[in-house]
Amino acid sequence: MKVVMAGYSKTGTxxxxxxxxxxxYKVYDFMDHFWYHYEDWMKIMERQSTVEDFRRMYQDVDALTGCPAFAFWEEILKAFPDAKVVLTTREEESWYHSTVGQARVLESYYKFPLMQILTPTGRKYFKFYRALARVVDGVDMNNPFHYTYHYNEGLQRQKYRQHQKYCEQNAPKEKLLVYSVKEGWGPLCAFLGKDVPSVPFPHSNVGGVYIEDLMEVHPAFDRMEREWRLVLFLLTAMGLYTSYKIYSHGWMGKAANFFSNFARRRFSCFHLSIS
Known part of the structure; x- marks a missing residue:
């Protein structure tokens, strides 16, 4: 492990x-933590972590970014004491509105919440995200359709300030870079001892579109998509079979007669009460 990203989510992670x-660098980001270390992280977030856990999980990884790793930067640094810490920063107003904006994007992507209910991988993802929300934000999410309902603005801003200030005050000064992605390659490469690349500094997840991007490339979403297609196939097959059974047994006509008679009786009672 060479680099631990300690910056809060939506600070350019x-x-x-x-x-x-x-x-x-070989980097593990948010979805990689879920995909490769789901069981470990659920144990860590729901019970406790040890230095040995992190050393085993990330011994072959160069850098960690994103949730839930940033919330455990101190424990991870104990497991890899030679690693450097990068604390990404962002102006608070911009950070908060970006956080809420991403949650709204997730809510508007109709298929994604359904995947978290109807597919095995999706249900694991929601369980992971729910545990993360409890640890990082101190809130509980009841369902995957409402990512914004738990955003208490004052509380979220306070947690953001506390996390950033704590890291800045407690990370070893000789190993810490407080950094904004707006600064580009220069400060980052100087801190890490790397040559400045000839390509522009990347700007990812602009407007909170990372779900759509990950759908195309990450194996977790590939599996979720395949499970989603299977669920749709099975639901369609069940619907067709049920329709066939209803038709073949004459249940449709019986159901129509039942509702017709029911409506006639209700109308008759209504007519008598008026009379």
């Missing part, structure tokens, strides 16, 4: 993951 990969 996706851009940092892309930048570190361009610098040659």
């Amino acid at each position: 996706k851009s940092m993951a892309a930048a570190l990969r361009l610098l040659g």
Whole structure:
């Protein structure tokens, strides 16, 4: 482990993951934590962590970014004491509105909440995200259709300030870079001892579109998509079979007669009560 990203979510963590990969690092970001270490992280978030857990999980990884790793930067640094810490920062007003904006994007992507209910991988993802929300935000999410309902603005801003200030005050000064992605390659490469790449600094997840991007490339979403297609196939097959049975047994006509008679009786009672 060479780099631990300690910056809060929506402070440029996706851009940092892309930048570190361009610098040659093997990076684990949010979905990688879920995909490769789901059981470990559920144990860590629901019970406790040990230095040995993190050392085993990330011994072959160069850099960590995103949730839930940023919330455990101190424990991870104990497991890898030679690693450097990058604390990404962002102006608070911009950070908060970006956080809420991304949640609204997730809510508007209709298929994604349904996947979290109807597919095995999706249900695991929601369980993971729910545990993360409890640990990082101190709130509980009841369902995957409402990502914004739990955003208490004052509380979220306070947690953001506390996390950023705590890291800045407690990370070893000689290993810490307080950094904004707006600064580009220069400060980051100087801190890491890397040559400045010839390509522009990446800017990822602009407007909170990372779900659509990940749908195309990440194995977790590939599996979720395949499970989703199977669920749709099975539901369609069940619907067709049920329709066939209803038709073949004459249940449709019986149901129509039942509702017709029911309506006639109700109308008759209504007519008598008026009379």
